[in-house]
Amino acid sequence: MNTIHVPTGRPYDVCIRAGSLPELGEKLVTMGRRGTVAVISDDTVFPLYGETLCRSLAQAGFRVVCHIIPAGEEHKNLTVYAQVLEFLAREHLTRSDLLAALGGGVVGDLTGFAAATYLRGLDYIQIPTTLLSAVDSSVGGKTAVDLSVGKNLAGAFHQPSLVWCDPALLSSLPEAVFRDGCAEVIKYGLLGDAAFFQSLGELPIRQQLERVITRCVEMKRDIVADDELDRGRRQLLNLGHTFGHAMESCSGYQLSHGQCVAMGMALITRAAAAMGLCPASLPGEVEALLISYGLPTSVPFGAEELAQAALSDKKRSGARLHLVVPHDLGDCRLVDVPADGLLPWLRGGGAA
Ligand SMILES: NC(=O)c1ccc[n+]([C@@H]2O[C@H](COP(=O)([O-])OP(=O)(O)OC[C@H]3O[C@@H](n4cnc5c(N)ncnc54)[C@H](O)[C@@H]3O)[C@@H](O)[C@H]2O)c1
Ligand SMILES: [Zn+2]
Secondary structure (H helix, E strand, C coil), X not given: CEEEEECCCCCEEEEECCCCHHHHHHHHHHCCCCCEEXXXXXXXXXXXXXXXXXXXXXXXXXXXXXXXXXXXXXXXXXXXXXXXHHHHHHCCCCCCCXXXXXXXXXXXXXXXXXXXXXXXXXXXXXXXXXHHHHHHHCCCCEEEEEECCEEEXXXXXXXXXXXXXXXXXXXXXXXXXXXXXXXXXXXXXXXXXXXHHHHHHHCCHHXXXXXXXXXXXXXXXXXXXXXXXXXXXXXXXXCCHXXXXXXXXXXXXXXXXXXXXXXXXXXXXHHHHHCCCCCCCHHHHHHHHHHHCCCCCCCCCCHHHHHHHHHHHHHXXXXXXXXXXXXXXXXXXXXXXXXXXXXXXXXXXXXX
């Protein structure tokens, strides 16, 4: 078992081992947990892994109740969130009980927000079942639901009590969902670890899942431990995302998050090279790795429309407008950009 300790205000462990799902119940007992576990999952994941999880919990002496939400980002909303809270109340969950999120980032974000708010907060654990949730959303305590005007606009910081990652659960992922996660994995390499980046070109991610997830979680842990509430360094995790989000919006959400993050990373690396901030060979290296994982690198949108989209994103979220700029493999730096300063980056990165 690879165990990564996350030393946030409320510290917790991320445990990663293929085949470990049936052992989760025992683990919770050794952590001193008892009472009820409310499992929240979606209607794709629960039929695959719900029974194994519930059996493990029941055998360890827990009362287990389950609530299944429909799969998909469109259900990460206030209505489904309210239904989860009503379910918890009907089942008489108390503050000493536990929620368990079995699923990808949608289930994890929604369950985490329910845990942050039901009875003013109870504990929850994450059992990630997508590559993205394993390397990113299950760690760090950001929880949220979407509002009609934008994503993740209602939420809270609430760290999980445990992240239990069984990479064997990723074997049933549709290829496109897995590929989206690969974009985030490549992001970690470019962001902070050149040797790790190189290793992704030598052996497919699928064939080294435990190692890859462990290294990504270590990197996220280091950044989150430094900046739990996202006021500075944590924004490095937005590499490829500032323009990636703009591309998602310009595509009318027809392109996936992972595809847009891939294009966003390729674009910002080309821009950095054009400005002489990184080696001229870096864009080629980044593009080649993305392409080898079936991810796109050239940008089908104009610089003006991307700048508009990035600015309206910023207006809604109130976030600082910043870019994460590669200076070399494994060395990226934050640059604050004024609202009228985006176009040179976009044009330098190849947007028309
Ligand atoms: N909290 C954070 O820090 C953070 C970070 C990044 C992303 N997010 C959020 O994560 C969400 C995206 O997460 P995601 O990419 O995991 O999407 P998702 O949860 O929608 O999962 C993608 C699809 O795969 C299915 N699926 C999940 N696991 C499966 C498995 N093992 N086998 C077969 N099918 C499976 C799901 O049912 C769904 O249809 C977004 O809402 C995003 O905002 C949060
Ligand atoms: Zn992302």
